Each structure stands twice: as structure tokens, then as C-alpha cells.
Amino acid sequence: MTLHIDIPEETLSGILAKAFRNTAFVTGFVITVLILVMAVISYLWTPYDVTKLIIADKTQGPSLAHWFGTDHFGRDILSMIMVGARNSIAVALVAVGIGMGVGVPLGAFAAARGGLVDEALMRVNDLVFAFPALLSAIMITAIFGPGAVNAIIAIGIFNIPVFARVARAGALAIWPREFILAARAAGKSSTQISIEHVLPNIATLLLVQGTIQFALGILAEAGLSYLGLGAQPPMPSWGRMLFDAQTRMVVAPWMAIFPGMAIVITVLGLNLLGDGIADILDPKSRRQR
């Protein structure tokens, strides 16, 4: 038996109607879908082959043939941005998965147990937060070798305390509620209650945090690749493209402009999506409107 006292009285269609009226949500949703579609299309088709180096075409400005120009090896920038999207999305998404997969159970457990377990977990959180995330990510990737997998691990580790903190804060607000008391009276264990009653009620919080961490992951991946610690050539990545562009700013500024814009648009889309979801589903922001 599940109790649904806490589920807002709104119907799904009501929420959808509200979503379509929310500018941030619609803009963010459209951008995110477009970026995802672009990444999927890149598996099937790109304007040019990104593995083929055509030196004769090197550092050409934007034209009808090459919308975003070409790089120092004559590769088409647009095609590279399309293929690079895969890498950015994969790294950030898996890193969010790691953060949620480990962090949420930890946070929920801390909230359910309280006392010493909770205190200990929060101190470990403090410890991780004391390390500037990017610095540690650089250390991890430098120590275990550069590459997309190690970038995922490095970014994922720093997502764990973020999700633990959000899950704990959310769960702590749910635990004193009447329906939890009812579930306890029905003889459910704290694990069962956490999974069946607490988690569904903090899902929105986690979803919003998930989109924020997704966006931060894309920025972090770009930073690591820019330093040469992310995906390795010939696999195109947005950060790496910016690194290649840096020494050629005078002759080929488009090599820096377009990959950077790809990062900005993707991150902007995800942030708008997160803001939109929070706006639509968070009762507190609803009251403020």
C-alpha cells in the first residue's frame, strides 16, 4: 500500500500546460533536444569526415562549403562540433549517474539514520568540498592518465557529495511528515520507507540538481580537455578544439569562436531546463510568482 498524500493535486496535463507557458523550460528543452539530436545525427552523418586530414583546406574561414570554417588540419569545424557533442554529453551524463547512484543512497541513508552516521557523512562531505573540484580532477586525470574514462571518474566523484547533500536535505524535510509515520506504523523498515516514500518526494529536487550538474559536467569536461587531460585526439572534443585554437587566434579566430559557442549554448540550455523544471514543480517558487 502506498500513500499519496504528498503528491500535489495537479494532474499531469496540468503540469504540462504549465510547462508550455514557462519560457525558460521551453527554451531549455528545445536547446537540449537539439544538442542531443545533433549528437545522434553525428553517428549517422556529418558534413565532412572528421578523421580525414586535408592539409590543402587548412584554416579556411567560414564559407558555404564549411559553415564554421576549418581547423589547422583542414577538418570541418561544424563536423567536429557535432562529433564532439557525443563526448561532452557522454562524460557529463555518466558523471551525473555516478554522483546520483552513490550520493543519493548515501544522503537518504544519513537522513534516515541521523545521529552519528549522519554527522560522519556530513564531515566527509566537508572534506570533499575542501578540495577545489577542478584541482582534484586535474590530479586524478594526471595521475591515472588522461582520457575520457578518467575524466568521467574525476567529475563523477565530485558529484557524489553534491547529490548526497541535496538528497539528505530533501529527505530530512520529508521524514517528519504524517505519511511517513503511517508507513512506520504499518511496519515498514527505514530502507523501505526511504525507497517507497522519501525518494519519490525528492525526485524533483534531484532532477533539478541533475540538470545543473550535467551543465557543470560539460564545463568541467571542456576544461579538462582544454588542458589535454580529457578525450584524446583524434576523438574531437570541444575543450581540445579550444586548445588547438589558442595559438592560432590571429589567423583563425573561428576555430575558437564556434566550439566555445557550442559549449555556451549547451550549458545555457541545460541551466534553463533546470530552472524551468524547478519553477514548474517547486511549490515555493509557485507561491512567489
Added chain:
Amino acid sequence: MTAYLLKRLAISLATLVLASIVVFAVLEILPGDPARLMLGMNASADQVELLRNQMGLNQPLLLRYLHWAGGLLSLDFGRSYTYSVPVIDLVRERLAVSLPLALIALALSTIIAIPVGLFSASRRGRAGDTISMGAAQLGVAVPNFWFALMLIYVFAVWLRLVPAGGFPGWSAGISPALKSLLLPAVALALPQAAILARVTRSALIEVLNEDYIRTARAKGLPYRTVLWRHALRNAMIPVLTILGLQFAFLLAGTIIIENVFYLPGLGRLVFQAITQRDLIVVESVVMLLVAAVIAVNLVVDLSYAVVDPRLRSRQ
């Protein structure tokens, strides 16, 4: 108040000790023998063994940790393998670049963000608010190193107003040195300012809905006074929290930004030390940065008490 202070202080110290154990342990399990690294591939096993003894690498783990931690406390960080100078000298030299850079960036981001947040909150829902929050949303999405590249293109390549990179050193005079820190500071500050402006706005909006704001207005205080004296002060706690967190971001951000601008700062030092496996430098600088983050967060915690008198009387 004293109990609150002592608790925060104890937690900070415990975190610092734990962090030092983590840093020591991580670098301990790393593959690669520092002695062999220093002597090169052609060294004989005997030579390596001799150097290991000299460096104290054959002592028990606990003893080495205590020795290292004691050294940190007395600012004796050991010698760098690659630079062959005491690490403390390297740190001092590099800090002269990174600290001013981080402080200028922090100041810039605060100077931009607080007025924008105030402006937005006071004209909530109107065009000015929408435009400035749209700009902030964009600012949050911009990677600082890309923004840095764009700044270089416009101000150094096109307009030739500032150097594209490098650092002349403070001995070359204050003005050329500051000039070369200007673009990096702006690049670091802008994305941070965007986040801070958003936090300031939402904290202010929450406060502006409070009854005491209505009371202040009702007793005839001008809107400006209410906004600056009553609302901003009460909105300071979330703003200070974010400022503290941003300090950590700024420190880490200098690693990338200093690489973009070829600045001889702490971030570039630690990045090069990591790639060259100069572990003594890595562990010293990482501990220094961690200590700085912990100290700043402690100061933020204490400043809550200054901003919020209720915390002062509470036990």
C-alpha cells in the same frame, strides 16, 4: 557564540588534518619512485637505494607522514625535484601572481554582482530584471577559459590595449604588472559575478517579502534606505556563503586561466608539477589551497555572526 566559534574551529581543524592524510595517502599509492625519477633511467639500483635512504623514503609510513605534516606546519615544504629549490620559495614567488589575481577577480565579481542583484530584485519582473538576469544566465554558461580567449582576441589582438599573456613581474612596476593581470581577472570574475548576481537577487526577493520590510516602508523610510540597510543586510548570509564557495572556484580557476595567459602563478606551478610528477610541489601546493579554502569557509562562518546578531547571542 563562543561554543559556535569553537565548534566551527574544531571542525575546520579536523577537516584540515583529514585532508592532509588523504593527500599524503593518494600520492603515496602513486606508481613511480621519486628517487628513480630524479636519477633518471640509467641509474643503478644501488644509487636509487642510496637516494631513497637520503630522502627518508625507506622510513615507516607513519613517521614519514608526521615528518611531512610537521614540515608543513613550520612552512618547510621540502625541495622541488624539478626546480631544485625549496618549495616555499617557489610558492612565495608564484603567490605574488596568483593572490593578487584571485583578489582582483573576487573584488570585480562582487562589485558587479551586488548592484546587479539589487537592481534586478528591486525591479522584479520588469524589463530591467529580465535583461540583467538573462545576461547572468548567459554568464553562468560561459567557460572562463573561452571567455579569456575571446578577451585576448578583442583586447590584445585587435585593439592591442593589453598584452596577450605573460607577466613582467612586479619589479617591472605596478602598472605593467596590473595591466597583464587585468584580462585574466576579468575572465575569472565574469562567470562568478553572474552566479553571485543570481544568488543576490533571489536572496533579496525572499527578504523583500518579509513583514519587517513592509513595516520599514510603512513608517516612511525611502525605498533606497530599506533596500540597502534592511534588505541587503538580511540577504547577506546566502551571498556570503556563495562568496566563500567561489573563492575555491577562483583558486581552481586560476589553474586554467593562468595556463591561457602564461602567467607564472600557483595554478600553473601545480599543473606543471602534476605533469612532471614533482610530487613534493604537488602535495605542498594542494595542501596550501585546501587550507586556504577551509580558512575562507571558516571566516565566512564567523562573518555570519557579524551579519546576523541573533547568531551572536545564541548558544
